[in-house]
Amino acid sequence: MANQSARAAFVEHRTYLRPAVDGGARLETKAASLDRQIGHQRYLWEEAKKAKYSYMKDAFEEVQTDIEALWSKILEIESLSRQFAGLGMEGLEDVADDLAKIPAVESELERLKHKRDAIVVAYDRLWQLTAEEEAELAELREIIRTRKGSLSGRVKWMAGTDVIRERPSAAFNCSFTDIRIPADIVDAFWLLLQGCGVGFRPQPGLLSGFGQRIEKVEFVASTRAGRGGQEKNTNTFNPETGEWRIVVGDSAKAWAKLAGTLMAKKYRAKKLVLDFSQLRPAGQRLRGYGWISSGWEPLRDGLKIIIDVMNNAAGRALDAIDILDIVNALGTVLSSRRSAQIALLDADHPDAERFAKAKDNYYPDRYWRGQSNNSLTFMRKPTIEELVRMFVSIQLSGEPGFYNMAHAKKRAPWADGCNPCAEIILPSKGFCNLVQIVMHRFNGDLPALHRAAYILARANYRQTCVSMRDGVLQTAWDDNNKLLRLCGVSPTGYVDWEYADNAEMLDGFKKVAVWAANSMADELGTPRPALVTQVQPNGTGSKAMGEDGDEIKEGAHQPKAEHIFNNVAVSIHDPLVKKALDAGYYVFDKPVGKDQQVTEKLIRFPVKYDQKGLTPVERVVNGVKETIFVDAEPAVVQLERYRTLMDHYVQHNCSITVAFEPHEVSEIVEWLDDWWDHFIGVSFLERPDVTKTAEQLGHPYLPQEVVAQSTYDAYVKNLKPLILDDDNSYDGVAIEDCATGACPVR
Incomplete structure (x- = not known):
């Protein structure tokens, strides 16, 4: 096993390691993190056997x-x-x-x-687990330790905590729900507050604005310097004065129910007072969850948006765009990196055109709409003219996406939607449940790959052996989980696998994963999973498993280039800045606007991928000609890889981002027209010109800067080891999560 790359070590350290003691000042070791994950798997297995x-x-x-x-x-x-x-x-x-x-x-x-x-x-x-079962957990630990496979990001972060036992939904990365009644709003906000991404479908009809327009709205600030006060909300309405007052409780449960109260109550109020005086101040670490409180202000700001929507819709039903704005606003309350969303609406819905253009020029006036990727769903085959129009829009604003709901329902009759990255087919009130296996690290040893798939798929199934009845979520979440037992075994590093795009080998790999998940269900006497296999973008998870000279090509994607400088932002006060400087890393100020204060530094991490599948091109930098190896795969080649995976491995969906150039649109549309019945959904992104430097593109810097091997070698030869053992900073890592930028870090 090679050494973990510096970028991978940093990403893992800042993304998945928790305080060694809840509320403490030191972070756990990687071995302790592994202990947590395996301990959680042991707990799940024991609880499932107790139920049996x-x-x-x-x-x-x-x-x-x-x-x-x-x-x-x-x-x-x-x-x-x-x-x-x-x-x-x-x-x-x-x-x-x-x-x-x-x-x-x-x-x-x-x-x-x-x-x-x-x-x-x-x-x-x-x-109690048998010796054979304990040996299986030991195998799982070794697969994770050697960076050949991984549990989901949420499990890596939350495993072993009391929260994950009391609120098992905290262990799931993403979810999907229809939004049609106030309880759905409560569910969505509750999940977002736990760091669970939410896919949603606005369902107008039963949700409505305030009973009458509320002319006066007052926010009472929190001035607390220590811990918060009461945990529950207090809701009162005085019909004589028309004052509606809500004292907001200091808990995620109270915040979630607050959103439901605003949606459900139809008081004829003249004044609304939202009292935040019970809330803890910003900067305090939340026990159990592990992240830092943002204080009361982000909640106030999100509620302002919702109140405006509810006032504008006073006395009438909310339309799809109103519901979109409300759920997007809820996503702003926590960091957007923990609040991934996708919104779906049927292409033939009366609000479809407005929905498709919801993010046209949305910034800064409707900034919250940036919280979700928005996709139109089709229960029919779109015309070529419709596809062309959507690609014109995609080239202008990046949206809308489009999703073949008819094919999703063919694979899963209960399908209602998907998670934010769209790899998992979900019912309304369903969770995505993920594990990953690093395919190319098993090249030359197919039996070991199949054994790893067996171990990971069984661990994946055990993650369904929980109750979602946490006192907030509607019971349908638990019912669907117990009935469907959805799994999600995903390859990553796929394009470097020796058998990539080999239909026979993919069929065999799929059979192993499905058989393994079924075997776990049979042993426990519980329902077999409805679906098992998928391909996810796998951004952060792959980055955290990178090794020197062997960074993982994420999901089923090619990287931008063979050699990249990844410029990662950290706070100017981050202790890592000095560590990086001492180790010889290039550290520079993150550019800001005129008269703005610099608050972040950028650390330059060198990243090297395998050259396989990349194309040599020449460019001139500072008058010097150099050769770089870049991703130049035609869009249709990427789509054919998608089709191969869908036909021979995937039961859910294969989530990839197809990079394209404008002249390829007609070929893409033709491919979609030919193969629509094999397609559910991908992201389309116009390919940037990676042959140009930041200066040539007119940017102060690029998050991922393509460089030649000579430039890469000159930089890395002077670098010393970056020691992170005593790094106890709680700051997260500002790095793109997946190819679509949609999935949450944890």
Whole structure:
């Protein structure tokens, strides 16, 4: 196993390592992080086995009831005996028969106690993991340790915490729900507050604006310097004065229910007072979740947007764009990197045209609309003219995306939508559940690849063995999880796999993953998963597993180029700045606007990918001609890779970003027209000219700057090891998460 690359170590350290002690100042070690993940898998497995053998608990209760009945009988006889003996009454003979039965009753009591104890011993033996099962967990640990596979980002971050046991939804990266009633708004906000991305479909009809326009809105600031106050909301309305007052509780549950209250109550209010005085200040680390509180102001700002929408819709039903704005506004309350969203609307919906153009010139007046990727869904095949119009729009604003809902329903009749990166087909009230396997690191050892797929797919299934009944989410979330048991086994580093695009090998790999997930279900006596395989963009997860000279090509994508300088932003106060400078890394100010203060530094990380599949091109930099190897795959070649994966491996969807040049649009449209019945959805992004430098493009810098090998070698030869062992900063890493930029870091 090669050394982890500097960028990978940094991404892993800042993205997935938690405080060693909840609320403490030191971060855990990588070994401790692995312990958490495997410990969580052990917990899931044990709990699932307890559920399997729950009938033994019923038997225990039955025996215990019999024991208690016998004890009561003995005590009753002895009590009567004492009463009659004390009185010296001849009536004592009346209980003689019962007294004579006591030895037999006591014997039966002992027998039942032995039976009860035997049930306890047998139950404990059955739910505890066997040596073989512990060995399987050890294999899983080794796959993760050697960077050949990974659990989901949310599991890597939340595993082992009390939160993930109390609120299992915190372990899932993304979800999907229809938004049609106030409870759906509560669910969406609750999940966003936990860092779970939300796909949603506006369903106008039952949601409406305020009962009447509220002319006065007052926000009471929090001035707390320490911990927050009451955890629950207090809601009051004075019909005489028309004042509606909500004291906001200091908890995620209170915030989620606050959104529902604003949607559901139809008071004829003249004034709305939102009192944030109970909320903790910004900067405090949230126990359990592990991230930093942003204070009350982001909540206020998000609610301002929602109140404006509700006022503008006073006395009428909300339309699809109103609902879009409300859910987008909720996504601004936490960091946008934890609040990924995708919005879906049927292409034949009355609001479809407005929806498709919702992000045209949205910044800065409607900045919140940047929270979601917006896609039109099709239950029919679009015409060539429709496809051409959408590509014109995509070239102008990047949207709308388009999603073949008819084909999704063919694969999954219960399909309603997808997660923000669109790799998982979901019902309304469904979660995506992910694991990844690094394909090319098994080149030359196909049996080891299949074994790793077996181990990861079974771990993936165990992640479904939870209850979603957390006191906030509607019960449909739990019902759907238990009925469908959706899994999501994804390759990454796919294009460097020795058998990439080999239909027979993909079919075999798929069979292993499906068989493995099914085997776990069969062992536990629970439903087999409805779908198992998918391809996700896998941005952050792949970056965190990079090795010196072997960065992972993310998901099923080619990288931009063989050699890249990845300029990563950190705070100017970040201790890593000095560490990077001492190790010889180039560190520079992140450019800002005129008269703005510099708040971030950029650290230049060198990144090297395998040259396979890349194209040599020449360019001139500072008068010097140089050769660089870049991704120049035609769009149709990328789409053919998508089709191969969809036909021979994927049960959900293959989420990729197809880079294209304007002259390729007609070929793309022709391909879509020919192969629509094999297609669900991808992202389309006009290909940037990676042969040009930042200066040639007129930019102060590029997040990913393509360089020649000579430039790369000259930079890395002077670098020293970047020591992160004593790095205890809690600042996250500002790095793109996936090819679409949609999925959350954690």
